[in-house]
Amino acid sequence: MKFCVTTPIYYINGTPHIGHAYASTAADVLARFNRLDGKCVHFSTGTDEHGIKVARSAENANMDVNFFSDMMSAKFKQMSELMNISYDDFIRTTEARHICAAQKLWSLIEKDIYKSSYTGWYDPRDEVFVAESEIVNGIAPSGGKVEWMEEESYFFKLSDYQDKLLEHYETHPDFIAPTSRRNEIINFVKSGLKDLCISRSKFNWGVPVPNEEGHVMYVWIDALANYLTTFGFPANQVEAENKMANCIHIVGKEILRFHAVYWPAFLMSAGIKLPKRIFAHGWWTCEGQKMSKSVGNVVDPFEIVSKYGVDSLRYFMMREVRFGEDGDFSEDALKKRITYDLANDLGNLVQRVLAFIQKRNGQLHIDYNFSEEYMSLFNNSRNLISRIRELISKQDLSNALNVIWDLVSESNKFVNDIKPWELAKSNDPRLNSVLTVLCESIRAIAFGLASFMPETSTKIFRFMNIRGKSFKEIDDKFIDQIFPQPFPLFPKEK
Numbered sequence: 001m002k003f004c005v006t007t008p009i010y011y012i013n014g015t016p017h018i019g020h021a022y023a024s025t026a027a028d029v030l031a032r033f034n035r036l037d038g039k040c041v042h043f044s045t046g047t048d049e050h051g052i053k054v055a056r057s058a059e060n061a062n063m064d065v066n067f068f069s070d071m072m073s074a075k076f077k078q079m080s081e082l083m084n085i086s087y088d089d090f091i092r093t094t095e096a097r098h099i100c101a102a103q104k105l106w107s108l109i110e111k112d113i114y115k116s117s118y119t120g121w122y123d124p125r126d127e128v129f130v131a132e133s134e135i136v137n138g139i140a141p142s143g144g145k146v147e148w149m150e151e152e153s154y155f156f157k158l159s160d161y162q163d164k165l166l167e168h169y170e171t172h173p174d175f176i177a178p179t180s181r182r183n184e185i186i187n188f189v190k191s192g193l194k195d196l197c198i199s200r201s202k203f204n205w206g207v208p209v210p211n212e213e214g215h216v217m218y219v220w221i222d223a224l225a226n227y228l229t230t231f232g233f234p235a236n237q238v239e240a241e242n243k244m245a246n247c248i249h250i251v252g253k254e255i256l257r258f259h260a261v262y263w264p265a266f267l268m269s270a271g272i273k274l275p276k277r278i279f280a281h282g283w284w285t286c287e288g289q290k291m292s293k294s295v296g297n298v299v300d301p302f303e304i305v306s307k308y309g310v311d312s313l314r315y316f317m318m319r320e321v322r323f324g325e326d327g328d329f330s331e332d333a334l335k336k337r338i339t340y341d342l343a344n345d346l347g348n349l350v351q352r353v354l355a356f357i358q359k360r361n362g363q364l365h366i367d368y369n370f371s372e373e374y375m376s377l378f379n380n381s382r383n384l385i386s387r388i389r390e391l392i393s394k395q396d397l398s399n400a401l402n403v404i405w406d407l408v409s410e411s412n413k414f415v416n417d418i419k420p421w422e423l424a425k426s427n428d429p430r431l432n433s434v435l436t437v438l439c440e441s442i443r444a445i446a447f448g449l450a451s452f453m454p455e456t457s458t459k460i461f462r463f464m465n466i467r468g469k470s471f472k473e474i475d476d477k478f479i480d481q482i483f484p485q486p487f488p489l490f491p492k493e494k
């Protein structure tokens, strides 16, 4: 009954943008859904604060690096609050608990570590070592300028893990998702793994290597260890491993290799259980272009939320592209989703049914003895969560929203076909069962939406006197009651 989910921990060299908001929202949807489903959830996010990139950003800002980290990490925390991210733990890699966990991990993998020296290219933008063959005119695949590096370093015997990793991918076909990305990783590992440089000795902004003055850990081993820290390692190793085994790491596609190759190799070496799955999501461009500070097209979630509201942005990001694929952000596309899906479909359904009940003094008279023609909507409402559960278990988030919108459309069509206002005029006794089945469908929709659009769904729960704490409430029958006054969910002027 445990479910753990993590976001990448974000570099603090720049301010949060829509890509960070995206990864956090997706993980939040999974966390919220599983909580409502009765699971014991641990959801972590946070900031990755060491490494040459951050040290230089602090230097460029003329600030002490500790002060700089506090300031920038706070911005990511604010982004989490802004996006309504229901994290249980916000971890910073500069915290003492993390330094302790990273050093313990190092000591557990020490048998696979040897000292040598690294001579080659380094890309500070991605904090990665790059091969000569990947460099074009001094530029790494990330677009960053490479730098020559020659220093004494520790190495991890990654080459020893090639067969073990391939065996794990083979015996755990769901370990890496989506499948296309899994195949890429398998091909990468099959092409041969070189030992990995895991320490730096020419700067000191990092976790000190145990018993070795002058070396700090390579920022990626430090960063990956955050997942163990958040699970209570090393103090509670059994609990931490249990959480790890039930954990899904949500990561962007560009950092899948670190999570699906290096991370499991470190864990195997340390004798710690591996995560359940690593899901690589796609990248957002803005109006067809790669987001970049120099182009000036980086989408700021604070600006978008202040204009359109947090649920609209969450909905857009989760619906617009299939999770795992790349997407393009534009305000036009966002506005269309708000007008058509949110205001015209969802908002209209909730408003027309609940305002209709309100006109009858808010009185809801329940009648579950409905005729055959209402059964389809009733059954689809009652089955909504199990259909979503199936999709959410595969991280198919946009299709979960598609299924909710099918029910929204079916309910709107039901209202158009049955015309409750005409039944009211003729005092038709079927009106009570029509409103009962519509309340069932709106309640199911609100529960379905609760993980994606928590504010909107809470509003609907309030309109209908629903607690909204657990999917189990859907099994309860409505009883006669008075509904409070509803208000439009997505007012037109927005």
Ligand code: ME8
Pocket: 007, 008, 009, 010, 011, 012, 018, 019, 020, 022, 023, 048, 223, 224, 226, 250, 251, 252, 253, 254, 255, 282, 283, 284, 285, 291
């Ligand atoms: O890589 N579209 O941090 P990072 C979609 N610290 N998602 C995007 C995005 C975009 N344009 N840009 C960023 C790091 N992201 C490391 C991670 S984890 C142990 C260490 C999201 O600040 C995406 O999830 O560069 C990506 O993987 C994450 O932000 C990386 O952010």
